[in-house]
Amino acid sequence: MAHPPFAVTVDLVVLTVRADELCVLLVRRGEEPFRGRDALPGGFVRPDEDLATAAARELAEETGLAVGHLEQLASYGDPDRDPRQRVVTVAHLALVPDQPVPTAGTDAAEARWVPVTQARGLAFDHDRVLADGVERARAKLEYTALGTAFCDGEFTVAQLRRVYEVVWGRALDPRNFHRKVTGTPGLLEPTGETTTRDGGRPAQLFRRGAAEQLHPPLLRADT
Known part of the structure; x- marks a missing residue:
């Protein structure tokens, strides 16, 4: 039985x-199909590329940005x-x-950060892909230390709490959150420094610890 030809692409969530909102990187398509529509960055995988290489290349070509860690989300066919x-x-x-302003390239007419709440009517099936990516991010904040990936190298507990509030879309009790994150082994490492960047009394600065998985997890329902 002959198998019909098909192509493989990569898309990036x-x-x-940014500005107290969960934002996604979008491009305005400059070519058909869906010319003029917003879409996730991405494109076709070249014959000599693996998936990770293709994803990094497409991101750089279409937005001028590079990220340190990309993980596979799901396949759509x-x-x-x-x-x-x-x-x-x-x-x-x-x-x-928070990243620099992206610069559009190749077949992208524009590249920009857009609040997730405003990212609707995307090209292809990218609404579904984005929704899956947001839910994966929310879940990963429960069980892994990746919440710190949204922070700079040094941050306060209040800044980390705001990340969780923005991604989860709900307010958290400050004292309960502080107790949980500082009591989770390996999540945070004190720098020994303080800052007044949040206003009020000096707040202790932390950096990400060595833990990859959180035990116990920071469950949305309990935080």
Whole structure:
């Protein structure tokens, strides 16, 4: 039985916290299909590339940005997801601190950070991909230390708490959160310094600790 040809692409859900909002990196498509529509950065995998290399290249070409860690999110292969031909895409997720303004390139007419709440009507099936990426990010903040990926190298507990509030979309009790994150082994490492950047009394500065997984987890329902 002959197998029909198909192509492989990569798409990227790059999330950050900007101006107290969870934002996603989007490009305005400059070519058909869906010319003029917003979409996630991404494109076709070249014959000599692995998926991670293709994802990093497409991100750099379309937005001028680079991120340190990309993880595979999911694969999407509905037969009609791309009007050009049968295309299977492997989506990748990145959680990053506030980044510079992106610069559009290749087939992207524009690149910008957009609040997730305003990212609607995306090209292809990117609404679904984005929703899956946001839910993965929310879940990873429960069980892993990746909440600190949204922070600079040194941060206060209040700044970390604001990351969790923005990503989870709910207010958290400051004392309960402080007790949980400072009591979670390996999550935070004191720097020995303080700052008044949050206003009020000096607050202790932390950096990310060595823990990858959180035990116990910071469950949304309990935090």
